[in-house]
Amino acid sequence: MSDSDAEEVCRHLMPALESSRDAHVRLLVLLMAEGANGCAGGFSVAQLICERWGLDVLAAAGSALVTEDGSFFSPDLPGASGGWWHFSPGSSPRSVGSHLPVPTWRSAVQRLGRQTVAGYVVEPVPAGLAVRPAGPAPVSARTRPLALPPERERPQLVLVSSDVPAPALAVVMAALPVHVRSLVRLVSLDGQPLLQTGQELADLLGSDVTLAVGAPWLSGVSSWEAVSATDATTELGMTDATGGFWRPFARTVVCSPAGGDGERAVRVTEFRMPPVLGGTTDQAAPGLTALGRVVVTPAGLWIGPCSSPLPHAATVRPPSRDTLAVEVGVPDGVFDEGLWKGLALLLEGLESDLRERVVVHAHGHLTAKDRARLHALGARLGPACGHDGDTGSGCVS
Structure with missing residues (x-):
């Protein structure tokens, strides 16, 4: 964005900004694509607002999206930087992550860092943790997890493919604090059923395991090989053999450990x-x-x-x-x-x-x-x- 563009945006926003300052507002969220970006050596809209009106400003370096639960997401993808930045008068901008507000589970997920478990790479992504086979990977295996919007109330364990064995997932889950582990939902990007994996994982952990039904689907995008930041809004559903997308009635199910009779209970917890x-x-x-x-x-x-x-x-x-x-x-x-x-x-x-x-x-x-x-x-x-x-x-x- 050029300096003249930034100036024009601020001129249009001036009445609201003046009113906010007079009302002693201290923090402003600028829901605007690339509001944190300026041209080389120039000021961004967020910087101008911060310096001229004395406000702290949260702004996105890339796309600024609103998720289903009303939180804000700015995906940071290869070749398309994003994320939210905090501007404060007299200070340098600092990165605050890809989503606002920062969920309580994020620090526990980030503490795990990037590691390899039983031949699978596990690494933090905006939605939680991603799991993919170690070694060379197609672009989609790295891009898709980064484009998934997070959910404020729960982290997701994002499986690039559904063939990850339950014992490997149990190691990852066991490394999380108990209160965070209980919130995790498994989702497979290939859309294959996870019930068997979920049941085995529930037995290994001795606790309930939550699974997504279907896979996240990008509206209007036929291939995950070139995901843009503006395509990050997703919904869960099935893609059939012909490529057609449809939404099943169940959205989330919970698998419980096998009882004394050996039977396993599966219950639907989110549905339409x-x-x-x-x-x-x-x-x-x-x-x-x-x-x-x-x-x-x-x-x-x-x-x-x-x-x-x-x-x-x-x-x-x-x-x-x-x-x-x-x-x-x-x-x-x-x-x-x-x-x-x-x-x-x-x-x-x-x-x-x-x-x-x-x-x-x-x-x-x-x-x-x-x-x-x-x-x-x-x-x-x-x-x-x-x-x-x-x-x-x-x-x-």
């Missing part, structure tokens, strides 16, 4: 409900059936009797990048008229792009009439239909 349910959660859904309730599972949705718990198979089914699992019924149960009507209304109410991905998994005793209903529903609405048995937990595939 289909619009057809009108925002209801884990209860009878108005407009569907008085006998049915709909619950978000790691891989999709379950609909079943109000008094029945979710089938264990539905709670541990890993999400798929190409399909949305719709579970119906309970093991050893029967399918009554209300449940079939509820399933039909649920599927009809899904967005068309999601309905095309549906695979129905039936749990219970399917009669010949039930099979006919299921195939008719598939022919009408598009979900794949079939069944692998008459009793127990069956799958429609």
Whole structure:
């Protein structure tokens, strides 16, 4: 930015700056791209404001972005420097990091520094810690973790690929203070399911492990090889085999250590409900059936009797990048008229792009009439239909 540009910005901001000074404001956050940058030997907008109005100013050297939780992020990428800088009258500018406010977990993450664990490089990034294979790495393996916006309440353990073994992750997690470790969420940039890794990690740590469902996706960006700072706003979702992006209903799941019976519990903790349910959660859904309730599972949705718990198979089914699992019924149960009507209304109410991905998994005793209903529903609405048995937990595939 040239000196004349900086002067022009300050002229437009003058009424607000005068008012701020008169109100004894001491610290100003300048949410402006490259507000900390000036031309060679010249002043930046932040410097001019600081010196002329006597204000402390926080400004970004690169893009200035607002994240989902309302905090500020300025990614610092190769060839596109960024980060937030603090300007104070009479002092040299100092770097304060890539995000504001500084989260309480950042110091614990940075203390780990860059290290190698079992053949994997672990290093601090704005969102938390990144894990990638040691040795030569493509540009995307280094750039993607730097472009992920942080979350104020929790650090993320960002896996460049999902094949990192649980024992290596356990070493990294164990090095964090207990209060920070409990906040960590695992996210894989390749979008592959992490349920098995999460379950093994929960057993090794003896504590709950939080996982993201899907991978961060950059809006409008088809390749991570050349990520720009302005593309840093992301959302979690799935990219299917054709490259199409879609959002599953589950966003975050928690894996618990195996119990005395060897069974592992997986529960969904962050999710969205289909619009057809009108925002209801884990209860009878108005407009569907008085006998049915709909619950978000790691891989999709379950609909079943109000008094029945979710089938264990539905709670541990890993999400798929190409399909949305719709579970119906309970093991050893029967399918009554209300449940079939509820399933039909649920599927009809899904967005068309999601309905095309549906695979129905039936749990219970399917009669010949039930099979006919299921195939008719598939022919009408598009979900794949079939069944692998008459009793127990069956799958429609």
